[in-house]
Amino acid sequence: MNHTETERKFLVADDSYRAMATESHRMTQGYICRESGRTVRVRISDGRGWLTIKGKGSNNGMSRYEWETEIPADEAGALMRLCLEGIIDKTRYIVPFGGHTFEVDEFYGENEGLTVAEIELENENEPFSRPEWLGKEVTGDRRYYNSMLTQNPYSQW
Numbered sequence: 001m002n003h004t005e006t007e008r009k010f011l012v013a014d015d016s017y018r019a020m021a022t023e024s025h026r027m028t029q030g031y032i033c034r035e036s037g038r039t040v041r042v043r044i045s046d047g048r049g050w051l052t053i054k055g056k057g058s059n060n061g062m063s064r065y066e067w068e069t070e071i072p073a074d075e076a077g078a079l080m081r082l083c084l085e086g087i088i089d090k091t092r093y094i095v096p097f098g099g100h101t102f103e104v105d106e107f108y109g110e111n112e113g114l115t116v117a118e119i120e121l122e123n124e125n126e127p128f129s130r131p132e133w134l135g136k137e138v139t140g141d142r143r144y145y146n147s148m149l150t151q152n153p154y155s156q157w
Helices: 073-080
Strands: 002-012 023-035 038-045 048-057 063-071 088-097 100-107 115-121 134-137
Touching: 023 073, 038 073, 048 073, 063 073
Parallel strands: none
Antiparallel strands: 002 063, 002 115, 002 134, 023 038, 023 088, 038 048, 048 063, 088 100, 100 115
């Protein structure tokens, strides 16, 4: 899949989203490259693997080019051995709300205690409904990028 993704990211105020979730997935991911303006990510979830390359983001952090392809889980596992230090471990909850879908990530390990929600939009000005559990917006705050959480975990803030 190749496209420019537009998404906004928020902290989560409470765990009431869990009751609204239609599915959840435990995932691990690592980064082969996490340079400014370019990341190469390997992810494993539910016995499946993905390779994702993301380009430089817009100034406000809402949009950036993304290329992603599914790869065999054993190949993703082999690529994980090439990743830089710091692996992300999280559960992702899929939460439909107001005609959109929020992806809510609960982090473990060194990022335990951090829960963020992302919503993908068609464009940066698209309106959306805010569920009560949605907290402060952190779109564009690099500390909350998964690639940054591998270098500066939430537990060290």
